[in-house]
Structure formats: structure tokens, C-alpha cells
Amino acid sequence: MLRKANFVLPGLWKLFPVFCFAFICIFNTEASAQAVKRISGKITDAETGEPLPYVTVFVKLPNHTTKGITSDFSGLYHLVAPLASSDTIYATYVGYLQAKKPLPKEHTATVDFQLKADNQLLKTVTITPKSYVNPAWAILENVVKHKNENNLEKLNSYEYESYTRLELSVTNISDKMKQRKVMKQILPIMDSLKKMAGDDGKPILPVFMSESVADYYYQKNPQQKTENIKRTKTSGVGIEDETLISQIIGSSFQQYNFYKNYVRLANKDFISPITDSWKTFYNYELTDEHDKINGREYYKIEFKPKRSHDLSFVGVMWITHDDYALYRIDMSVTPDANLDFLNKIRIQQEMVQPQGTTAWIPEKTRITVHVSNIAKNWSGFLGKFYLSNKNFAVNKTYPPAVFKEPLTMSDDITKQDESYWTRNRPEPLTEDDKKVYHIIDTVKNLPMVRTYADIAGMLINGYYRIGKFSYGPYLYTYSYNDVQGSVLRLGGTTNKYFSDQLILGGYVSYGFRDKRWNFNGSVDYIFSRKPWLQAGVSFTRDLGQTGYQFENFSKNNNVFRASIRNGRITRRGPFQQNDLRAYVQTDIAREWNAKLTVDRRTFDPLYNFVYFSPANSQLYTNYQVAEAIGELQWQPGRRLLQSSKINKRIMLGEGTDNPVVTFRYTHGFKAFGGDFSYNKFAANITEKVHMGIFGKGEYAVTGGYIPSSLPLPLLENHRYNFNTMRFLEFTSNRYVSLTYTQHMEGLITNSIPLLKELNVRTVADFNVLDGALNDANGGRPSTPRRPTRNLEGIPYVEAGYGLENIFNFIRVDFLHRLTHRDHVDETGALPSNFAVRVSVQFRL
Template sequence: MSQTKIKGVVVDVDGNPLPFASVIFKNSTEGTITDEDGDFYLSSPKTYTELQASFVGFDKITLPIEKQNQVFKITLKESASQLQTVVIYTGRVQKKGNPAIALLEKVWAKKRNNGFKMFKSFDYKKYEKIQFDLNNIDSSFTEQKVFKGLEFIFKEIDTSRVSGKNFLPVYINESVYNVYGKNKGNDELVREDLVANKNSGIGAGAGVTTYIKDLYVDYNIYDDYIRLFGKSFASPVGKPGVNTYNYVLSDSATIDGKWCFNIVYYPIRKNELTFKGDMWIADTTFAVKDINMQVSRSANLNWVKEVYLEQDFKVLNDSTILPERDYMLADFSLRKKKTSMGVFGKRTTYYDAYKFNNTKNDGFYKVKSDIFEDSIYNANENYWKENRLEKLDKNEEGVYTMLDTLKTVPKFKRIYNLGVILATGYVEFPNFDYGPVFSTFDFNDVEGIRVRVGGRTYFGINDMWRLQGYTAYGFGDHRFKYGVSYKYMFNKQKRLIFGAGRRDDVEQTGAGLTVSNDVLGRSFASSGLFSSGASNLLTDIQLSNVFFSAEPVDNINFEVSFVNRHLKSASTAFSMAYIDEAGNIKNKTRETEIGFSVKYTPKRKVFGNGVERKEVNDNYPVFYLSYANGLGGFLSSDFDYHKFQLYYKQPFYLGLLGKTTTTVELGKTYGKASLGLLNVVPGNQSFFNIQNTFGLLNYYEFVTDTYASMHFEHNFNGRIFGKIPFLRKLNLREVVGVKGIYGSISQDNVTMNAPALNSLPSLQGITINTKTVAPSEVYYEYNAAIANIFKLFRMDFFWRGSYLDRPGANKFGVKGSFGFTF
């Protein structure tokens, strides 16, 4: 088969590598840009005989290609006409009079009139392929004893056309969609109908789907910033790009009958979230015809060694250019060393069969197709041959057979399971996941050593029902605990779900303002392994929950619930007693309530269609409103109250400045309620930072029945540390935040809960009244953090801003946290 594969390095006459030099097959539009070390790899299914290399300020050079796999060392000489100028290889290229920027200005002027925006409506066919491959597999790996008897799988090893690395496919998923869209002013109505789907490989369970979501990112090259892996990268086609990239007009050629100009771009500064690559811009329409974008290796990005994006556009006529192909490759790896092993995640998308102005009413675009239709998953091979918009290559043609065989090999399955455990915390068995394994052992002052076992059913991402549960035993209190939950989706289109559960356990209540009735939830604050003080303020909870939820419109979820709970102190360290209407002291709260909630998550995208789904993106706001009515007297319920709560969370991406997250919580309880039913301001007495808590507050330091809270945090994503030479290579990230709360509590609730309030360690020595129990003056604290320490650890420094004279007040604290973030 005709094919050309070359690699090499581009240097100057002194042997110094030239980063971001252009390397291209002569008389073609197939090329690449060297990396920060001057290295490059280039391949094509065609046969080429000459290679061309160039860089601004240097003479262009043409070299012969003498064999299909060839290694080059290319030396460029400074251009004689530019010897009087100072050439800074990674510095700025002059803006004034730069023809590349003049071209981009025309692109910006016309971007609103290009593509789908030209039509009232549009329909097209979409083919999508997702694939995962092990890469950098060498003989030292394949010859290990663990693979004895598995030699057959290595016959499927091929070489990436992007990086030149060899790879072995382990998972593949193909889908065909019919897409319908309609333009309404600045908004777009879009409906996608899944027509066919097939997949195979290791990881039909939750393991692979943990990483798949990061391949389903939608992006628009004309936007100022492109969000990948939760971060904002400067788009080379966006207006802010002129302050981020050098642009060089490199070439011109006819592509698909359209005269196009080639612009090479590369970042001005290191350690920023940027790309390198080139683009072809069509004349007259001034739309991007083709573009490739490769994330700079110095970018502050974890666990991802390389990201490569391609977009090709189809010329329909002199005035219309539409998407034809998207390609994304991510190289996931523990290390950024070029030879280290990793996993390729690849997504290829093709668009075809365009039709325009076949406009339908708005209701049509809001209807969701039945993705559970059997015909979708049973399409025969003839269908796939006719409907694949890209033929499977050599290694992909045999991948289904190879992967189906591989799944039966116990040795390889064990290797895969280890990766799943690290990623999800679960051990996969047929139709069942055991775990989370990280919760197996725990310790606190009430239970002593705690041992827990549990699991969940898992048949696939489209499961209609799920059963999960656990049991635990405390060697200190000599008690068994348990939790069990069942969910069943009985209407697929409206996502009507019935759920029921029961939990009998001990818990650190007051670890969050917004009430959760999750029967399997357990706050990290309940663990004493990492506590900075006593872990004895735990509550004995018996919770039963029945609910119905529905999502009649995408991302608007309604839920009605019926909850019964029994609460009492789990230790003698404090009391949850209250005084009833007859003046008697009761140590246990029995409460039944009915609740209603609505959750709105605009622009949220999910993966899977079962009773539980995975979220693909994190750039959407969350609005949550709930109402609960305590049914005093029903099923021996002790209190009659009305509770309203509002939760709002909004991320703001500020381009290269990073990401700001704002959280607002409001709540009000009308009527009397015991301590366990009121809103405790969430404290944190552990060594670790717990989200949505106040880092310097003790447990139960403030109790409210009316509150307003706001949290603000900004992550600069290394913007500051990246400019400090001796810190640059550490890829540290700087975070600042402030949080505050105002609250009150009625005198009736203070009087009724006097036995409990007087027993709380945090209120000892304080006169109990409404102004001391609740933060009647705003309590606030602020923090600064160094994140991404060794890619896993974050250290927060907290300062208390008010209530400094309160007995036992923590005025300063240091807390850490671990996290797997890109």
C-alpha cells in the first residue's frame, strides 16, 4: 500500500532545535509543526518524493524522500535578507503589516455569516467513532511473562499517523446519527436521533466510560477560547489569539477547487494553555477550510501527554463551507516522557448528506428519539459498510474479533481490572461491581475500627434499573449498619424513575447546608482517620426514602419524595435532645416529611441513557429549589414545619485567566424543628478540605433556621506561577477564595433545643441565645491555595475574618486535599 512515514528534527546551523518550524510534503497541504524540541512526525497514505521545511527568518529547504520510512535531521540557515533583524524563535512576530493577521481580520468579520448560520434549518448525517488504544508498546513490554499465551493480540499493533507511536486497540464504539437543526435568532434548536450503534472491547462497564466523557467535548474554533479537560485554551482563530500566538503566512494552494492561504501559528510564551499548528483559509469566503491544533507540551495539563485536533470543512459552493470531519486524539499517560506508555483516546466524526431549509415546527426539535430501540444495536455488517463515512483501516477491520477474543483471556482482564479500580474504586464482575474499595476500612471515636463491604449491579450504561447496597460493622460500638437503594426507570422518553431505599448507620450531620436524602451517601467528615480532633459528634440515622422523578424536558428534573427518619446522638459526647410541648425531654427525633424539588442544569451534557448517567461537561450552572413539609403526627412524626432551600452554582471561564466558581445557598424553615432537622452551618474539623464547608468552623458552631451563604473561588490554572522561572516546570496552580454566611434562628427553636445546644462542645462557655447560636453578623473566612502539587495534592491556607473572640475559634488553618484533575 502506498504510504509515506517520516520523522526527524529541525535545527539551526549551531545545532539548536527550532521549535514550531513548518514541515510539509511538497506540492501538498499535508504538513505538521515541530514541537518545543524541534522534533516532528509526518505520515500520509500517499507516496511523496520531496519534503519541505521552513521557519520565519530562515531559508526554506527542500529535501528528497528516498524511502517510505525515513529519519531526517534538517538544518535551516538564516535568511540573508533578514540577517539585520533579531530572530527570537519563540518570541513575537511583528503584528503591524503582518499579512497573516490581515487575513484573520477578514475571518473575524465574516464568521457570523459562515456555516449553518446561513440557513433557516439544516439536516445532515453524522458518523462517530470512539476508540481507546494502548500506546508506546515495545518488545520489553510484549515479552513480559504476564503476556505468555497472549501473543496473538500484538499482531494488531499499528502506528499512529499523528505521533508515530505504535498502539494496540482495546475499545471501539461506532454510532450513526440523523441530525436536525433550526436557527432562531442567536439560538439553535438541534435534535440528534441515534440510528445505529455497536461497540466491543475491554471496558463495556464503568471503567472506560470514566474517560470517554472527555472525548465528547464540543468546541467551535471561531470562539475566543476552546474548553478541553475543564480548562480554557486560547483559540488560534479567536481575536485574543493575536496576543497569544505568532502568525506566519506560509503558503497558498488550491484545495477542492478553492484558492486557500496557509497560516502557521505557535505560542508566544511557554506554560500557557495554547496550541501549535497551521490552518488553511479559503479566499472570498474567508472561512477556515482545514485546521490542525496540537496542545503545546509545556501547557499546564495533567495526565495528558498530547492533545491533537483536526477539523476539515467541505466547500459546497463559492459562498458555503460546512463541517466535513472532526478528529481528536488525547494521549493519557502518567508521565510526559515521550517513551512512556499510555492510552490513546480518539474520536473521529464525519458529516454528510446535508439538506437545507426543510424547516419543521419547534416541537419536532424538542422530541427525543427512542435510544432503547433494539434495531439501533442490531444493525448488520452490510449496514455498517454502507453507512460508515470512514472505512475502517487495517487494524480496525480485525479489532472486533480481536477484542471479543481478548475479553476471554483472564490475564489481560486482570490488568484491565487494576486500572478500573484506580479510576472508579470498583472491581468489575459480570453484571456486578464490588466497592467502593477505598471505603472498606475506616475509623472514628464512636464505631472504632469500621469495616464495610458493598456493591452495585451494572449491566451497561443504558441500564433500566440499578440495585446497590452495603453493610458495615463497627468493632467499637459492636453494631452492624447497612444501606440499600433501588432505582427503576419505567418511562424512557420522560425519564420517569421510581426509587426507594433504607439506611441504618452513623453519620456526621451538618456537613452540608442543602439537605440530601441519599440513603447511600456518607460525608467524608464522618471519618476519624483524618480528623484534627475528636470524631465523636456522630448521629445515629435511620432513613427511609421513596421518590418519583421525571425529566420531561432535557436538564429539568422534578422529584417528589416521601422520607421517614429517626435521629439520635450516637455517643455521650453531645445530645440531640429537645423539650416537647408537654415539657418532657426527648432524646430521639422521629420525623416524616413529603418533599418536592426541581433541578435545572442548562447546557449540561451526559453520556449514557440509563437510570444513572455520567456528565460529560462541567461548564453549566446548577439551579436547585426544594420544599419539604414536616407531617407532624403522621407515623408518630414529631414536628410540623415548612422548609425551603435554594442552591445555585455557576462556573465562569475567564479565558487564560482561569476559572471562577460561585455558589449561593439560601434557606428558611417555618415552624419548630429539632437540632437534626435545622440547618447547621457546615464546619470542618478534619485535616482535609471538604467542598461546601467552612474550613475554620467547628462542627455545630452555628445553627440556623434561616440562612444565606455564598462561596467564591478562582483558580488561575498556573497563570502566575507559570511566569516564575524556577517554579515554571512544577506546573503549580494558584487558587484564592472567600466564603461567608449570615443566619438567624427563632427564639422558639433555641428554647426547645436548649438541652442539645447546651451540650455542644463548640457552644460551651457561650450564653445561648439567638445571636450566639446563629451567625447574626456575617461569618466569613478566606483562603489561598497551592494546587497541583505532584499533580495530585492541594494545600489550602485559611484565615478567619470574623467571630475571632469566640471560645475555641480557629483563626488560621492549613488543610490538604487529593484530587485527580487534568
């Protein structure tokens, strides 16, 4: 036994150094783990709750250095700090006040930051000697020089899969708002919102959240693009069709190309920080020449505009060293920018360079839009957009079938499958994101909230829904004019809850002065939604106005159509009519739609009217017509949104302002009760032209020709776009007109101190008409003193100027009549050659 023991002990003794080494390693590992602190957290904007990427989080070390890390695109950070570091952790980022918090004593802890904006950023002034050469200038010069190689527009084609998330919330809930009954039902939720906002953040109430996944394809020649939405998930208050949201916020609507000189945002042109004329509009500072991100060095450049009221940005960008490409950008619209209601717009973007190209394509984009309180006791709104792209492919050749439709949706687009989202989200939902979904589901099911949503829908759409019937438009409920007196009207239409194809509508009204009942009834049927095919028939007995008799090419809203039923309509040529009409309209191609209308109506004038027809030598004091109207319209860049729950054709312009061209032919039949046989030809082109710092121009060119001999009410009675022209003053059977408006934004007013502070903008108008009237047209004048209605070879010209954005809504134009200034009316009175037009408009 003793010999055996002696044999074992020497063996164990030989293994003793191994045990010691292992023990030391384990001890050192444990000691190392205990020698550091692991701090994680999320950094957000204190006001909007948006995640803040690229924020530097650091602690101070005893040797007067720092240990830091940068937050990722989602605002998350993970800092490993030595135990010997200070007891404070800091967060700092350009445009925000530095924040600090106590460093927890635990070795693993969570510290979230809510950073407050530094509103003094734009007010700082840097004075440099004339001989100073800004090191950022050479970098910007190279950025512009290498635009063609880095711009994604050089690609023949590209594709990617896109994930999009949208969140809408109510912000700045006022004390008065909290006292309302609807808010008292929501206040118990506010406690959880405060916890989500953090110690320094403001709680916001989420009311809508949407996610979608889509495949996006683009081809340069011929230029085409398409999007296939594969899945969408939506939860929100007052949402009729969740698929519409995914179509509106798809990736094609959130593409921002900063290599262009101007970035289109909120339908306005903002100056890109890497515009070709960068030195004219921006100041730059190179803050880090060797900023390392994932092992690669970048130039880090801060920028701010030279004029804070311009439509421009303030922020920071990262430029690659080798090819001077834009890699990252984080910027906001300047707080003083000449915009209405938008308190904040922020864009953050990261680019990626796919294999096989030198071009860079957006990989991640986040957009935050904050709509400030429109009125003192109103709440604001906050929109957060997040876009993540992957699976890039470039310069592929696609068969034409890929671009047959601008947008398609999969059959299971709204399928409820949480595992799908777990697999396809670029990053999992945080606990706060899950709470958002829960809060929205809770809020939208409150009875009072649903009532408020219905009221909001009425204000937007003009109808108030009760079950299967929607009453309205409410703007027509009461009107007053000098023919009918006070007019009460009640009407409405069926909605999707009645049928998603059959639409019944109508109204009845009564004038208390003329003691006459008027009414309308209509039946419409949607045969197909893709392509859109709709037909309908209607009968109307109501008052008409010669000055507004024929449909103008411009699309009028309910406010305008309701307004012309008021006032002194005797000067507009009132008449009573019975109108039986039928139509069919369809989309015949991707950008073409057609409409055919047949119409039989009477004309019983309420003013002195006599027409002697040279065709049959007959005298008319009233008449009736039967006609067919064919209309063909080309709308490049537009697309039809697909909805099975909304009974109307919804067109979207994809953020473009391409021209809209319309052709119209009308034939009158001397049959089916018609008194005249005639032809009418007309065409119109309208377009909005973006001009960068010079603002935006809007023009419409209209031409028409009526070769037939007709009474004046069936000819073109010019008035619609000429503010200094009297009703029924000029008539033509062949004509061409141009109306032009130039919105100059803040080009002039941003340099005038008082106007600059009021955020008003200048606007200019120019309208011209050239037309002629054959002697055979119009018949005998109703009175010998009636002056000629013929322009007689002299174009009618008016020009004006004005201010818009007065108190955010009001526009005032001062218009001058430049020709036909001595054209008297039937009483011998001269025209007023100056007019002031006050209008209400909504422009950001």
C-alpha cells in the first residue's frame, strides 16, 4: 500500500504546474471580467423620441483620456469601460446639448439618454482671416468632381428588397386637450408613455403603426420602376384600407438622392449639402479627418446654411477617403426655414456600395417629420419613417413584363403571420415597439376615439358616415344667393359598407326666395378596379350659371364648388336646367385614361336671352342639347392606388410634377331632343415646374376651337382664370390661353427682416388670352347697348403680384388689367382695372 501511495503522489506532483496555470488563467479571466463595466442603452431625441445614431457615448479615465463608443443607426450603444473610470457617463452629438448621467455601480447596467436640441447652433458665428483656406473645401470639390461615379443614377438598373416602418403619434398634448372627454379615457395610458419617453423625454401618444416588405426594381432606359408589396401589417385609428398605407409609404416615396442639387421634400426643393454650388449656400467644418467606422476611415464634415431661412439643412456627413462618396448623412431642416406647420424634418441615411459598381445606394434611411401645434390648444403630430434595404443587384436586364404595372401586391399581403415579421425585420422589435402596438390597439377601440375619427374623416372627406350611408358634402348644407335666397340642402351617398361596387347618391334642396325644389339622383357602378372601369347615370334638376357652365380642365375642390353657389349670381347668367347624364371611364394604359359622357340637358335662362339661328332662321329664348363628350388624358409618372375598400379612383403622382395633357371632343346632336348640331375641340396641358431657389412655377395652357354656329352660352365664356375680367364680358369660338403663377418661396422675403420673421413669401401671376368670335356665332345681342364680346385681335392680359403664407393660410394677390381697359359694359360703365384677390390655401 505504501509503495502504491508513493507511486501516485509523484504522478500528481508532476501535474501540479498544470493545475496552477489553469487556476491563474481562471482567476485572471474572472478578475478581468470584474475590472470593466458593460453599459448599454438607447439614445433618443427628447422631443420626438426618434433614435439618434452616431452619438458619442464616453466615460473619463484617470489618465485624462476617455473611453467611448458610437451609437448605431437604431440609437443603440454598448460601452465597455474600465472600473477605474469616472462615476459619470456622457453623451454628445452635434446639434444637441451634451448630456450626462451617473454611472451605475453594477458591472452590467442600462443607461438611456434623451438628448435636447441645441437651438443656438445656427446662431454661432465663426470669424476667419481672409487668407484662411477651409480644409473641407478641397473635400467638397472632390465630392462634386466624383458625383457621376458615385451617383446611383449612373446604373442601368438596380433592385433590392425593402422593409418600411411608419409610426404616427400625437405630441404636445395641451392641458386643455387633456380636459376633453376623449383624452380622459386615454390618460391612464400616459403613465406607460412617460416610462417609454425616459427621464428627460416628452411622452407621445402613438395612433398608427405600419410595416411592409416589398421588392423594388428600377430600369434607366427606358426609365421604368415597379414595386411588388409582399406583406403589410397595420394598426391604427380610423384606417379604412391598410393596403393603401403600404402603397403610399413604399420605398419609391422615400428615396432621397443627395447627389442631385436639390432634394424634393414635402413637394419643395431643398438645397443639397453637396450641391454643385455648395460654397454659395453652406458653411462647412472638417471636424475629423480620420473618423473610423468599421475599420475604415472617413472625413467627418459638419455643415450649416449661410441663410437660416432658406430651404436648406444643418447636420453632419461622412465622406469616403478613396472615392469621395457620401457614406453617411444626418441632417435636419433648419428651425428658421420658411415652412408652415413643420416644426422639424430630419433625415438620416447610410449608403452601401453593391458589388459590381462604384455607385452607392441607400441602405438605411430614417425620416422624422414633426408637425407643430397648428393652433394654441391643438396637439401636434409626429411621423417616423424607417427604411432598410438589402439583397441588392445592379445592371441586370429585365423582361418588359417586370414593369408592366407600376405597383403590384401579393395575394396574401395582409396575412396575419408574426413569424414572417420575425424573419424579415432587419432588427427585432424592442420592448417599446411592442408597447406601441399594444397602446394603438387599446386607443383605437375606445368608443370616443372612434367617434373623433369619424368627425376627422368628415372634415377631410366632406361626408359624415352613419352605417352604410354617408351624409354630405356638408359644405353644401346651406348657401345664399340673390336668385334663390337661403338654400338648404340634404344629400349623401352610400359607402363601402353598403357595397364595394354599387354607389347610390343624391340630394334635395329648397330655395326660400324662389320657392323651388331642386334635386339630384345618381347610380354608379365599379366594374373593375384593375384596370379601373366605372360607369354611371345621373339626373339633376338645379340652378346653373353660364359663367361656370362647363367643366374647367382644372380639378375644383368642394370648397370652390360650394362657394360659387353663393353671392350675386345674376351677373353670372343663371339658368334652370334638367340634366340627364351617363358616363363610362377606364384606364386604357399605364398612364392613359379615357372617359365618354352622353348628356341631354335643357337651358331655361333667368335673364334676358334671345338667339337667332342662321341655320334655320329660328328665334330661341331657351333650348335643349344632346351631346357626347370624349376625353383622353395622359398623366406620366402617375399611378393608380389599389383599394378594395374605398369606392373612388385614387391617383398618386409619386412625388413628381410631370405635365398632365388632356384632349376633349364634344359633338352635339340635332336628335334625341337636341336643337343644334355642333362640334367642339379643346386641349389642355398643366404642369408644375420646380426651379430650385427660384421656387416653383405652375402653368396651364388651354386651346379650343368651335367651328359651329351656336348661341353664346354654348361657346367659351372666359372668366375662370381671369380675375379682372367681368362675367360674360368676352366670348370666343377659337382661343388659346396661358395662366402662370410663380411661387418664389423665400427668395426675396428671406432677405427682408420684418417679412423674414413673418415667414411670408412672394408670388407673381401672369395670365393672357387670345381669342376670336365669328359673326355667325352668338346671334343677335340681347340689347342694342350690349358691347361686343369679341377680343377683336387684341389679347387680354393681366399681371399681378402678392404675398402668401400670411398667418400660414392666407394669400393676397394684387392684379392689374393691362389690356381692354376701356371696354364698357351694357350700362356704359368702364371696367375696374385693378383687383385684390384674397384666398385661403394650404401650402407647407
